[in-house]
Amino acid sequence: MLQLTNTLTGQKEPFIPVTLPVRMYVCGLTPKNEPHLGHARNFIANDVLRRYLEYRNMPVRYVQNFTDIDDKIIEAGLRDGIPPAEAARRYMTGYFDDMDALGVRRADVYTYVTEYIPKIITFVERLIESGHAYSIPGNPDDPENTDQDVYFATDTFPDYGKLSKRDDEAMQAGARIAADERKRDPRDFALWKSAKVGEPWWPSPWGHGRPGWHIECSTMAMDTLGEQIDIHGGGMDLIFPHHENEIAQSEALTGVTPFARYWVHTGLLQLGDEKMAHSTGAFVTIRSVLREVPAPALRLYLLAQSYRTQFTYLQEQVRAAVTRWRRWVEARSTAAQRIGAVVPLVGEDDPFLAYQTDFIAALDDDLNTARGVATIDDLVRRLNDLTAQGAQVDLAVLAAGVAMLDTLVGVLGIALDPALDIRATIDDATREAIEELVGQRTAARQAKQWAEADRLRRELDERFGVEVKDTSQGSTWTMKS
Ligand SMILES: [Zn+2]
Structure with missing residues (x-):
């Protein structure tokens, strides 16, 4: 049975969905720049989780959002000399180009903040009505301006901190860096922000403004998947405050606990000593790598470490992944040429079942793709041994090997098409x-x-x-x- 590390409990737990399909929500992109390899890693990891659940007969309903309005998109618009909405569109298109190339399947539903404003407003109103949120003047220095900010009242939610396991003191110390005297508690976070001059805004019961960041994911996840979801994914850097705040908003509103039954977090990719991120400028875009590296080989590189591992991007290792991928492609192509239309051995006669068993054992263990990839290496060696037998080889056995290879690389989403090699051009x-x-x-x-x-x-x-x-x-x- 599949075991997943659940950040909420800190344990590796058997994964059992409440019903099918599995309800899965993954925090998506803030389209403010070309996506980088850290994004690729996170979305590929979630794509493999989805594919693996389906392989184990658990269909998935997969929802992902775009934060298509945000301070950083406003900055991106200024940087690129275009309106923020156009900047968001530009980088969302770029996102889809890159993810399509990397074999990341499209979500069942994409949600966009700009299309969710009325539902977000309703969510915030209900939090105010139930005493979990409060509004305060957004521009205390300008009495003419009646626009309001709305904050979540953290002290009304005793479980605050249960995901990130931070104690009150640590959270308060963190929040005090940007101390805001108007808040009741330093941990309180914005649900709605009053409009600043020159920024996009929407009308609301609190005047002109726009949603805070965290509220969008609670609203969209509940709207598309219900009050409780099975898997909530995202990078480890989102645990605090983003996911902690999602829990507070959602559980305070509905009383349904836990909001997400499994919190599954992808480890960070480092560039040198830094986290790969747009915010620090330490990033390598997916596009720049795909000019030199076949997309399935980049995917293989990112899956050769398991999803929770933190590791450092190294070009030598990418080159090694290209070599490995070409070995797989070559083995498959050579074997496929030999077998022609021969029907593979299947079921109990399939001499490759042991590889499937190993692969499932690896991925059942908290989606250990590093071991899964090693199993495929073994399978590829076996295929090469068979091909080397020349005329002696039993073609039905060879065909079974190719079929098994196709199944296992399919779960990892790694295409073995020689035409995808940039050298092929x-x-x-x-x-x-x-x-x-x-x-x-x-x-x-x-x-x-x-x-x-x-x-x-x-x-x-x-x-x-x-x-x-x-x-x-x-x-x-x-x-x-
Ligand atoms: Zn989110």
């Missing part, structure tokens, strides 16, 4: 000609013949559209997109 003769010129250029650089090296760089660009990059380990080249 150039023929062998061209590649040899490029390698020859790159080699000549390296020699010229070593001999400090800089003019010749520059000339060769230009020739590579003009003849082949190739861009050369010099690193401490030598020169690499890519096709310009």
